[in-house]
Amino acid sequence: MASFVRTIPEGDDRERLTCADCGFVAYENPKIVVGSVVAVDGQVMLCRRAIEPRRGFWTLPAGYMEMAETVEEGARREAWEEARARIALEGVLAVYSIARIGQVQVIFRAGLAEPGFEAGPESLEVRLFDWAEIPWGEIAFPSVHWALRRWRESLGAPLGAPATNPPEDARGTSPMEGSAL
Amino acid sequence: MASFVRTIPEGDDRERLTCADCGFVAYENPKIVVGSVVAVDGQVMLCRRAIEPRRGFWTLPAGYMEMAETVEEGARREAWEEARARIALEGVLAVYSIARIGQVQVIFRAGLAEPGFEAGPESLEVRLFDWAEIPWGEIAFPSVHWALRRWRESLGAPLGAPATNPPEDARGTSPMEGSAL
Numbered sequence: 406m407a408s409f410v411r412t413i414p415e416g417d418d419r420e421r422l423t424c425a426d427c428g429f430v431a432y433e434n435p436k437i438v439v440g441s442v443v444a445v446d447g448q449v450m451l452c453r454r455a456i457e458p459r460r461g462f463w464t465l466p467a468g469y470m471e472m473a474e475t476v477e478e479g480a481r482r483e484a485w486e487e488a489r490a491r492i493a494l495e496g497v498l499a500v501y502s503i504a505r506i507g508q509v510q511v512i513f514r515a516g517l518a519e520p521g522f523e524a525g526p527e528s529l530e531v532r533l534f535d536w537a538e539i540p541w542g543e544i545a546f547p548s549v550h551w552a553l554r555r556w557r558e559s560l561g562a563p564l565g566a567p568a569t570n571p572p573e574d575a576r577g578t579s580p581m582e583g584s585a586l
Numbered sequence: 587m588a589s590f591v592r593t594i595p596e597g598d599d600r601e602r603l604t605c606a607d608c609g610f611v612a613y614e615n616p617k618i619v620v621g622s623v624v625a626v627d628g629q630v631m632l633c634r635r636a637i638e639p640r641r642g643f644w645t646l647p648a649g650y651m652e653m654a655e656t657v658e659e660g661a662r663r664e665a666w667e668e669a670r671a672r673i674a675l676e677g678v679l680a681v682y683s684i685a686r687i688g689q690v691q692v693i694f695r696a697g698l699a700e701p702g703f704e705a706g707p708e709s710l711e712v713r714l715f716d717w718a719e720i721p722w723g724e725i726a727f728p729s730v731h732w733a734l735r736r737w738r739e740s741l742g743a744p745l746g747a748p749a750t751n752p753p754e755d756a757r758g759t760s761p762m763e764g765s766a767l
Contacts, residue, residue: 426608427607427608429610429612434618434650434652434653435652437615437618437690470615470616471600471615472688473686474683474685476681476690477683497678502656504656504659507654509618509651509692576685576686
Protein backbone atom coordinates (compact mmCIF):
# COMPACT_ATOMS: atom_id res chain seq x y z
CA MET A 406 0.00 0.00 0.00
CA ALA A 407 1.25 3.45 -0.87
CA SER A 408 1.68 6.07 1.84
CA PHE A 409 -0.92 8.77 1.46
CA VAL A 410 -0.75 12.18 3.08
CA ARG A 411 -3.37 14.89 3.35
CA THR A 412 -2.35 18.10 1.60
CA ILE A 413 -4.04 20.94 -0.30
CA PRO A 414 -3.22 20.61 -4.03
CA GLU A 415 -2.37 23.78 -5.94
CA GLY A 416 -5.55 25.58 -6.99
CA ASP A 417 -7.75 23.60 -4.62
CA ASP A 418 -9.35 24.77 -1.38
CA ARG A 419 -9.31 21.68 0.80
CA GLU A 420 -7.06 18.83 1.79
CA ARG A 421 -6.90 15.82 -0.52
CA LEU A 422 -5.33 12.43 -0.10
CA THR A 423 -2.04 12.48 -2.01
CA CYS A 424 0.44 9.65 -2.56
CA ALA A 425 3.73 10.64 -0.93
CA ASP A 426 5.57 8.33 -3.33
CA CYS A 427 4.19 9.32 -6.72
CA GLY A 428 2.26 12.55 -6.13
CA PHE A 429 -1.04 11.12 -7.34
CA VAL A 430 -4.01 13.05 -5.92
CA ALA A 431 -6.69 10.53 -4.96
CA TYR A 432 -9.75 12.79 -5.08
CA GLU A 433 -12.32 11.19 -2.87
CA ASN A 434 -15.70 11.73 -4.42
CA PRO A 435 -19.00 10.39 -3.20
CA LYS A 436 -19.85 7.16 -4.96
CA ILE A 437 -23.11 6.51 -6.70
CA VAL A 438 -25.20 3.43 -6.04
CA VAL A 439 -27.92 2.65 -8.56
CA GLY A 440 -30.73 0.26 -7.81
CA SER A 441 -34.39 -0.53 -8.13
CA VAL A 442 -37.49 -1.57 -6.33
CA VAL A 443 -38.75 -4.13 -8.84
CA ALA A 444 -42.39 -5.08 -8.44
CA VAL A 445 -44.29 -7.94 -10.05
CA ASP A 446 -48.05 -8.12 -9.48
CA GLY A 447 -47.68 -6.04 -6.32
CA GLN A 448 -44.86 -8.14 -4.89
CA VAL A 449 -41.36 -6.71 -4.48
CA MET A 450 -38.12 -8.41 -5.46
CA LEU A 451 -35.42 -8.87 -2.85
CA CYS A 452 -32.02 -10.53 -3.15
CA ARG A 453 -30.35 -12.40 -0.32
CA ARG A 454 -26.73 -11.30 -0.26
CA ALA A 455 -24.05 -13.91 -1.00
CA ILE A 456 -21.27 -11.46 -0.10
CA GLU A 457 -20.17 -9.33 2.81
CA PRO A 458 -21.14 -6.95 4.26
CA ARG A 459 -24.43 -8.32 5.53
CA ARG A 460 -24.17 -11.73 3.90
CA GLY A 461 -27.48 -13.60 4.19
CA PHE A 462 -29.53 -10.41 4.57
CA TRP A 463 -32.03 -9.15 2.00
CA THR A 464 -31.39 -6.18 -0.24
CA LEU A 465 -32.55 -4.55 -3.47
CA PRO A 466 -30.81 -5.26 -6.77
CA ALA A 467 -28.37 -2.35 -6.57
CA GLY A 468 -24.68 -1.60 -6.71
CA TYR A 469 -21.97 0.86 -7.65
CA MET A 470 -22.45 2.74 -10.89
CA GLU A 471 -19.64 2.28 -13.40
CA MET A 472 -18.06 4.84 -15.69
CA ALA A 473 -19.53 5.40 -19.16
CA GLU A 474 -23.01 4.27 -18.22
CA THR A 475 -26.13 6.24 -17.32
CA VAL A 476 -27.94 5.80 -14.02
CA GLU A 477 -30.63 3.89 -15.92
CA GLU A 478 -28.11 1.58 -17.58
CA GLY A 479 -26.45 0.99 -14.23
CA ALA A 480 -29.74 0.10 -12.53
CA ARG A 481 -30.61 -2.34 -15.32
CA ARG A 482 -27.11 -3.86 -15.22
CA GLU A 483 -27.31 -4.43 -11.46
CA ALA A 484 -30.72 -6.10 -11.76
CA TRP A 485 -29.20 -8.44 -14.34
CA GLU A 486 -26.05 -9.14 -12.33
CA GLU A 487 -27.77 -9.76 -9.02
CA ALA A 488 -31.14 -11.14 -10.01
CA ARG A 489 -30.78 -12.16 -13.67
CA ALA A 490 -33.77 -9.91 -14.26
CA ARG A 491 -34.40 -7.73 -17.31
CA ILE A 492 -36.17 -4.73 -15.83
CA ALA A 493 -38.16 -1.78 -17.17
CA LEU A 494 -37.64 1.46 -15.25
CA GLU A 495 -40.66 3.60 -14.39
CA GLY A 496 -38.89 6.62 -12.89
CA VAL A 497 -36.71 7.81 -10.06
CA LEU A 498 -38.22 6.68 -6.77
CA ALA A 499 -35.70 8.28 -4.43
CA VAL A 500 -32.29 9.89 -4.11
CA TYR A 501 -30.64 9.04 -0.79
CA SER A 502 -27.43 10.42 0.68
CA ILE A 503 -25.38 8.33 3.07
CA ALA A 504 -23.10 11.16 4.15
CA ARG A 505 -21.16 9.07 6.67
CA ILE A 506 -19.71 6.90 3.93
CA GLY A 507 -19.86 9.35 1.00
CA GLN A 508 -22.55 7.57 -0.95
CA VAL A 509 -25.51 8.70 -3.02
CA GLN A 510 -28.17 6.18 -3.97
CA VAL A 511 -30.39 6.70 -7.00
CA ILE A 512 -33.26 4.24 -6.66
CA PHE A 513 -35.76 3.57 -9.45
CA ARG A 514 -39.22 2.09 -9.44
CA ALA A 515 -39.29 -0.75 -11.93
CA GLY A 516 -41.11 -3.76 -13.26
CA LEU A 517 -39.95 -6.77 -15.25
CA ALA A 518 -39.34 -6.18 -18.96
CA GLU A 519 -39.26 -9.96 -19.51
CA PRO A 520 -40.55 -12.74 -17.28
CA GLY A 521 -38.12 -14.64 -15.12
CA PHE A 522 -35.32 -14.06 -12.64
CA GLU A 523 -32.86 -16.09 -10.59
CA ALA A 524 -29.92 -15.57 -8.25
CA GLY A 525 -26.85 -14.04 -9.86
CA PRO A 526 -23.35 -14.70 -8.49
CA GLU A 527 -23.68 -12.14 -5.66
CA SER A 528 -27.04 -13.46 -4.45
CA LEU A 529 -27.90 -16.59 -2.51
CA GLU A 530 -31.54 -16.32 -3.47
CA VAL A 531 -33.92 -13.94 -5.24
CA ARG A 532 -37.57 -13.85 -4.24
CA LEU A 533 -40.76 -11.86 -4.62
CA PHE A 534 -42.44 -10.85 -1.37
CA ASP A 535 -45.91 -9.69 -0.57
CA TRP A 536 -45.70 -6.52 1.51
CA ALA A 537 -46.86 -8.38 4.62
CA GLU A 538 -44.19 -11.07 4.15
CA ILE A 539 -41.15 -8.78 3.87
CA PRO A 540 -38.54 -9.99 6.40
CA TRP A 541 -37.99 -6.57 8.01
CA GLY A 542 -35.66 -8.00 10.61
CA GLU A 543 -33.37 -9.43 7.94
CA ILE A 544 -33.03 -6.38 5.68
CA ALA A 545 -29.39 -5.56 4.91
CA PHE A 546 -29.37 -1.74 5.12
CA PRO A 547 -31.56 1.10 6.43
CA SER A 548 -31.83 2.59 2.94
CA VAL A 549 -33.53 -0.62 1.77
CA HIS A 550 -36.19 0.03 4.41
CA TRP A 551 -36.48 3.63 3.18
CA ALA A 552 -36.81 2.63 -0.46
CA LEU A 553 -39.40 -0.05 0.25
CA ARG A 554 -41.52 2.37 2.31
CA ARG A 555 -41.16 5.02 -0.39
CA TRP A 556 -42.19 2.48 -3.04
CA ARG A 557 -45.27 1.63 -1.04
CA GLU A 558 -46.19 5.31 -0.68
CA SER A 559 -45.54 5.96 -4.37
CA LEU A 560 -48.20 3.49 -5.45
CA GLY A 561 -50.97 5.92 -4.57
CA ALA A 562 -49.49 8.86 -6.48
CA PRO A 563 -47.52 9.56 -9.63
CA LEU A 564 -43.74 9.59 -9.32
CA GLY A 565 -43.77 13.04 -10.86
CA ALA A 566 -42.73 13.89 -14.38
CA PRO A 567 -39.82 11.85 -15.79
CA ALA A 568 -36.70 13.52 -14.55
CA THR A 569 -33.92 12.04 -16.61
CA ASN A 570 -32.11 13.05 -19.78
CA PRO A 571 -34.25 14.24 -22.68
CA PRO A 572 -34.67 11.70 -25.51
CA GLU A 573 -32.34 13.56 -27.88
CA ASP A 574 -29.37 12.89 -25.61
CA ALA A 575 -30.45 10.01 -23.42
CA ARG A 576 -26.88 8.95 -22.68
CA GLY A 577 -25.35 12.39 -22.24
CA THR A 578 -22.93 11.89 -25.09
CA SER A 579 -23.31 15.25 -26.76
CA PRO A 580 -19.79 16.49 -27.52
CA MET A 581 -20.95 19.90 -26.29
CA GLU A 582 -21.42 18.74 -22.73
CA GLY A 583 -18.71 20.28 -20.59
CA SER A 584 -16.55 18.45 -18.12
CA ALA A 585 -17.49 20.67 -15.21
CA LEU A 586 -20.32 23.01 -14.26
CA MET B 587 2.86 12.15 -12.83
CA ALA B 588 2.73 8.47 -11.89
CA SER B 589 2.56 5.82 -14.60
CA PHE B 590 -0.81 4.12 -14.57
CA VAL B 591 -1.59 0.83 -16.22
CA ARG B 592 -4.92 -0.89 -16.83
CA THR B 593 -5.19 -4.21 -15.02
CA ILE B 594 -7.91 -6.30 -13.37
CA PRO B 595 -7.42 -6.19 -9.58
CA GLU B 596 -7.91 -9.42 -7.64
CA GLY B 597 -11.59 -10.08 -7.00
CA ASP B 598 -12.72 -7.52 -9.57
CA ASP B 599 -14.25 -8.18 -12.98
CA ARG B 600 -12.95 -5.33 -15.09
CA GLU B 601 -9.81 -3.36 -15.80
CA ARG B 602 -8.95 -0.53 -13.41
CA LEU B 603 -6.33 2.16 -13.57
CA THR B 604 -3.46 1.05 -11.31
CA CYS B 605 -0.27 2.91 -10.46
CA ALA B 606 2.67 0.87 -11.71
CA ASP B 607 4.90 2.50 -9.07
CA CYS B 608 2.90 2.09 -5.89
CA GLY B 609 0.08 -0.34 -6.76
CA PHE B 610 -2.69 2.12 -5.88
CA VAL B 611 -5.94 1.24 -7.66
CA ALA B 612 -7.50 4.49 -8.86
CA TYR B 613 -11.11 3.36 -9.12
CA GLU B 614 -12.76 5.69 -11.57
CA ASN B 615 -16.29 6.32 -10.42
CA PRO B 616 -18.82 8.63 -11.95
CA LYS B 617 -18.74 12.00 -10.24
CA ILE B 618 -21.80 13.70 -8.84
CA VAL B 619 -22.69 17.28 -9.66
CA VAL B 620 -25.28 18.92 -7.43
CA GLY B 621 -27.06 22.10 -8.43
CA SER B 622 -30.30 24.02 -8.47
CA VAL B 623 -32.69 25.97 -10.58
CA VAL B 624 -33.33 28.83 -8.17
CA ALA B 625 -36.41 30.90 -8.93
CA VAL B 626 -37.44 34.26 -7.45
CA ASP B 627 -40.85 35.62 -8.42
CA GLY B 628 -40.85 33.49 -11.57
CA GLN B 629 -37.37 34.55 -12.65
CA VAL B 630 -34.48 32.06 -12.73
CA MET B 631 -31.01 32.62 -11.39
CA LEU B 632 -28.05 32.16 -13.69
CA CYS B 633 -24.34 32.65 -12.99
CA ARG B 634 -21.88 33.82 -15.62
CA ARG B 635 -18.80 31.62 -15.32
CA ALA B 636 -15.53 33.24 -14.24
CA ILE B 637 -13.61 30.03 -14.88
CA GLU B 638 -12.95 27.59 -17.71
CA PRO B 639 -14.46 25.64 -19.28
CA ARG B 640 -17.01 27.96 -20.87
CA ARG B 641 -15.84 31.15 -19.16
CA GLY B 642 -18.32 33.97 -19.79
CA PHE B 643 -21.23 31.60 -20.41
CA TRP B 644 -24.25 31.25 -18.15
CA THR B 645 -24.85 28.28 -15.90
CA LEU B 646 -26.78 27.14 -12.85
CA PRO B 647 -25.27 27.31 -9.37
CA ALA B 648 -23.87 23.77 -9.37
CA GLY B 649 -20.66 21.87 -8.86
CA TYR B 650 -19.02 18.69 -7.67
CA MET B 651 -20.41 17.12 -4.54
CA GLU B 652 -17.87 16.69 -1.75
CA MET B 653 -17.43 13.81 0.67
CA ALA B 654 -19.37 13.81 3.95
CA GLU B 655 -22.19 15.97 2.66
CA THR B 656 -25.66 15.09 1.42
CA VAL B 657 -26.88 16.03 -2.06
CA GLU B 658 -28.99 18.74 -0.44
CA GLU B 659 -26.06 20.15 1.53
CA GLY B 660 -23.96 20.12 -1.62
CA ALA B 661 -26.58 22.00 -3.63
CA ARG B 662 -26.92 24.62 -0.89
CA ARG B 663 -23.12 24.95 -0.61
CA GLU B 664 -22.72 25.49 -4.34
CA ALA B 665 -25.43 28.17 -4.38
CA TRP B 666 -23.54 29.94 -1.62
CA GLU B 667 -20.13 29.56 -3.26
CA GLU B 668 -21.18 30.64 -6.74
CA ALA B 669 -24.03 33.05 -6.07
CA ARG B 670 -23.75 33.97 -2.37
CA ALA B 671 -27.35 32.79 -2.14
CA ARG B 672 -28.95 30.97 0.78
CA ILE B 673 -31.44 28.69 -0.93
CA ALA B 674 -34.40 26.57 0.14
CA LEU B 675 -34.75 23.30 -1.77
CA GLU B 676 -38.19 22.23 -2.98
CA GLY B 677 -37.33 18.79 -4.34
CA VAL B 678 -35.38 16.89 -6.95
CA LEU B 679 -36.08 18.39 -10.37
CA ALA B 680 -33.98 16.04 -12.47
CA VAL B 681 -31.26 13.40 -12.45
CA TYR B 682 -29.08 13.60 -15.54
CA SER B 683 -26.34 11.23 -16.70
CA ILE B 684 -23.51 12.52 -18.83
CA ALA B 685 -22.15 9.09 -19.72
CA ARG B 686 -19.40 10.39 -21.98
CA ILE B 687 -17.62 12.03 -19.05
CA GLY B 688 -18.85 9.82 -16.21
CA GLN B 689 -21.01 12.41 -14.51
CA VAL B 690 -24.38 12.33 -12.78
CA GLN B 691 -26.16 15.57 -12.07
CA VAL B 692 -28.75 15.86 -9.31
CA ILE B 693 -30.62 19.11 -9.91
CA PHE B 694 -33.04 20.60 -7.38
CA ARG B 695 -35.83 23.11 -7.73
CA ALA B 696 -35.24 25.86 -5.21
CA GLY B 697 -36.12 29.34 -4.02
CA LEU B 698 -34.27 31.83 -1.86
CA ALA B 699 -34.28 31.14 1.87
CA GLU B 700 -33.04 34.69 2.50
CA PRO B 701 -33.12 37.71 0.20
CA GLY B 702 -29.99 38.70 -1.66
CA PHE B 703 -27.29 37.20 -3.84
CA GLU B 704 -24.11 38.29 -5.58
CA ALA B 705 -21.29 36.81 -7.61
CA GLY B 706 -19.04 34.42 -5.72
CA PRO B 707 -15.39 33.88 -6.70
CA GLU B 708 -16.22 31.53 -9.60
CA SER B 709 -18.85 33.84 -11.13
CA LEU B 710 -18.44 37.06 -13.10
CA GLU B 711 -22.06 37.98 -12.52
CA VAL B 712 -25.25 36.52 -11.06
CA ARG B 713 -28.62 37.59 -12.42
CA LEU B 714 -32.28 36.74 -12.42
CA PHE B 715 -33.85 36.26 -15.85
CA ASP B 716 -37.41 36.29 -17.04
CA TRP B 717 -38.02 33.17 -19.13
CA ALA B 718 -38.17 35.26 -22.32
CA GLU B 719 -34.86 36.95 -21.51
CA ILE B 720 -32.75 33.81 -20.97
CA PRO B 721 -29.65 34.06 -23.18
CA TRP B 722 -30.06 30.62 -24.79
CA GLY B 723 -27.13 31.18 -27.12
CA GLU B 724 -24.82 31.84 -24.18
CA ILE B 725 -25.70 28.90 -21.96
CA ALA B 726 -22.63 26.96 -20.83
CA PHE B 727 -23.81 23.33 -21.13
CA PRO B 728 -26.64 21.32 -22.70
CA SER B 729 -27.73 20.05 -19.29
CA VAL B 730 -28.43 23.65 -18.24
CA HIS B 731 -30.88 23.85 -21.15
CA TRP B 732 -32.44 20.56 -20.02
CA ALA B 733 -32.80 21.68 -16.42
CA LEU B 734 -34.31 25.03 -17.35
CA ARG B 735 -36.86 23.41 -19.65
CA ARG B 736 -37.64 20.81 -16.99
CA TRP B 737 -38.07 23.59 -14.41
CA ARG B 738 -40.51 25.37 -16.70
CA GLU B 739 -42.51 22.15 -17.22
CA SER B 740 -42.47 21.41 -13.50
CA LEU B 741 -44.31 24.62 -12.66
CA GLY B 742 -47.60 23.17 -13.91
CA ALA B 743 -47.33 19.95 -11.90
CA PRO B 744 -46.05 18.69 -8.57
CA LEU B 745 -42.45 17.46 -8.45
CA GLY B 746 -43.75 14.24 -6.98
CA ALA B 747 -43.42 13.19 -3.38
CA PRO B 748 -40.18 14.20 -1.64
CA ALA B 749 -37.65 11.57 -2.58
CA THR B 750 -34.78 12.13 -0.21
CA ASN B 751 -33.74 10.63 3.11
CA PRO B 752 -36.43 10.25 5.74
CA PRO B 753 -36.33 12.84 8.56
CA GLU B 754 -34.99 10.38 11.14
CA ASP B 755 -31.74 10.01 9.21
CA ALA B 756 -31.58 13.05 6.96
CA ARG B 757 -27.80 12.87 6.62
CA GLY B 758 -27.43 9.11 6.30
CA THR B 759 -25.30 8.87 9.39
CA SER B 760 -26.88 5.84 10.96
CA PRO B 761 -24.08 3.54 12.05
CA MET B 762 -26.11 0.65 10.67
CA GLU B 763 -25.81 1.85 7.09
CA GLY B 764 -23.51 -0.52 5.22
CA SER B 765 -20.64 0.50 3.03
CA ALA B 766 -21.90 -1.39 0.01
CA LEU B 767 -25.20 -2.68 -1.28
